[in-house]
Amino acid sequence: VPSPTDGVDAGDLDELRAWLTGTGTLDIAEELSRWQAAEKALAIRLLPRDRALAVFEALDASDQQEVLEGLQSDRVRHLVEHMDPDDRARLLDEVPAKVAHRLLSQLSPHERGLTNELLGYPPESAGRVMSPEYVNLRQSMTVADALAKVRRAGRDAETIYTLPVTDDQRRLVGVVSLRQLVLSPPDVRVEHLMVTDELHHVHVTDDQEDAARLIQEADLLALPVLDSEERLVGVITVDDAMEVMEAEYTEDLAGIGASMPLSRPYMAASVAELARTRALWLLVLIIAAGLTVNVLQFFEETLETVVTLALFIPLLMGTGGNSGSQAATVVIRAMAVGELRFADLPRVAWREARVGLMLGAMLAVAGFLPVTLIFDAEIGLVISLTIVTICFWATLAGSALPMVAKRAGVDPAVVSAPLITTFVDATGLIIYFMIARTVLGL
């Protein structure tokens, strides 16, 4: 979507008003996420109440917080009162505890109750993203009864397309879709339409990500959520699932790039925030890289004798890092989409070991001649042997470490690419100098 807004000066009220009138909700929200806090609030103030709410709902929680800070309390109350309970819970998670408390106290008792319930579930749990406003049916209802209940109770529900069927104890006994109701004769009973086999559901404390993946794999529009006593307490809708998966991707990618995920859009984050998300990893990795200095110190004599060996250090480290990252990213992805389990480790290691040997052999053969021509055959042999060994070793480590990390309860994406590269650097240097000493007879 090309935005027509480049050059809009949020300080010029007439221009801003004209732009807001002529621009779609999503485009306004996208543009706002790149503005300063005061400008965001100004734009929301200038919009009619209904549109302001629509734009507000399309913003990230961190942007919403900034908007609220710049508004008067009656507008704040209006916006927060009319949010969906799950979106509101996400926002209250973001703001300081004092602000959250104040916002909660201004809600109507009904909305406050719904929000407090969601905030009681652990972070990252299915309970946090579910909607407590759903329409449930009884199996004894006819289609006509069911449609009447949907008309009566459906206005506030987040979705009426997936209708859980419950018993007297609010236990889930089936699910029926609005599609089935609409396409069936009015006197058919819900119990004859509802799905009871393979009844997909999650529990409030389950991981959000597992719920999102289930929604995707089973092509669901909404997934029932049960409490510890197997009672229905809410539904997770497909739009929430998409958001959970987006956030998860962003987190994985940040981990692979050795930083922590940003809690707000890139352009809205300050330089200090950007630096903060990266500083810790960079420090950890440079300390770990201290190991490479030690290894090289140990081989300093060899290095003094044949300085030529130093010339290949970046190339060999780079190749090891690349092979390791290739294996790690593929394995991380296969685990994320559920294609790999820990029990597969021996098979994966055996596959990757062969892949590493194949790739290493290819590079070694390709590299032998040029190195021999420019330097000599002995150096050519050292480099070729080292490439094969490092590729083999890096591919093996790159595939196994993420699996071991996940098994140990650590996010594989965070532990992997950068740490593997540093680990392969240090061990690769040992391999290099051992081979060099042997071949060159030092």
Added chain:
Amino acid sequence: VPSPTDGVDAGDLDELRAWLTGTGTLDIAEELSRWQAAEKALAIRLLPRDRALAVFEALDASDQQEVLEGLQSDRVRHLVEHMDPDDRARLLDEVPAKVAHRLLSQLSPHERGLTNELLGYPPESAGRVMSPEYVNLRQSMTVADALAKVRRAGRDAETIYTLPVTDDQRRLVGVVSLRQLVLSPPDVRVEHLMVTDELHHVHVTDDQEDAARLIQEADLLALPVLDSEERLVGVITVDDAMEVMEAEYTEDLAGIGASMPLSRPYMAASVAELARTRALWLLVLIIAAGLTVNVLQFFEETLETVVTLALFIPLLMGTGGNSGSQAATVVIRAMAVGELRFADLPRVAWREARVGLMLGAMLAVAGFLPVTLIFDAEIGLVISLTIVTICFWATLAGSALPMVAKRAGVDPAVVSAPLITTFVDATGLIIYFMIARTVLGL
């Protein structure tokens, strides 16, 4: 989902049959994706027709192809005939042209027509993933008329929850949801219910990914697709959008890991296939890394004089690579979710330059003392100055290169992390030795 199937031997028919009966559709599909082609087909043969179809539809296109190869032609015909047209188009894309031709010729004329239409659109386009089976309404209809039409025509449609409203020329004039129809009195006219402002839609030749992102951002269940004459030709549903985004993410991650995406699940890909997706990049990168050998050769004399300088090469290269990857992955992600445009390049570069300087200064201060204690103050100064400069430079390059790549029409994820690392390695060495020569007075 823990699978109870480890150790199932597909050769033992009774055990397999019992397992198939006791296992859910999705779990069967997940397990099948890890089996050999012949075993997959065997499992599908043992299932009753309806369940076989459900499992078949839950498989990836590459798995579906393997299943079809192992089945007799009447079962093949049954499965392919009953697939959704968009899933079928995806499958026919995957199989060899000859097989696709044969499968198409066995379809009923109606299904063949639908599929041929989809296959006429360019790869990766919105037209390829849309469903041509939708229910459209007229604005003059009442709610009662509209519901009657939904009942009449809805059985074959992929969704009846989003109902496009069209005029005599099949041009889109609005969209109404089944929710609105069900919640409204029967005599209200569709024109009074339908959304006409901010009417989200895409064109058949638009990028699938843009369509998927629009569905996510606007929380849609289905998105109307128009042809070049602005006529409605289909809808893209939210489940297809999720698949498109998954595939896109897998592709990005493969690029960041310097390999090409696998066309099938990890465990189903052969070792040779795994090696093939990685060989080209590894070769390109090692050739590019040849540059580092040249740079070091140029400074060989300096290196011979102060061998100590060689000890820090892996640490300095690693730190440059890490800073560059951090910046690159954050920028790639921000571009992917539409937060950044090319016009932002100067602002991004200015931000990242400051981030790089801050991080570099932190590491330089932290590193000066240990290096000075173990070696001497001059070496300490060289290393500290190099770290600041390399962090600054790597962060700048890491953020700018993906943006330039995207502008040039190259996938930023593919061009970035690994290439940046190699580029930063070579330039970083020049920086290192220039600083060393100056400080040490060589």
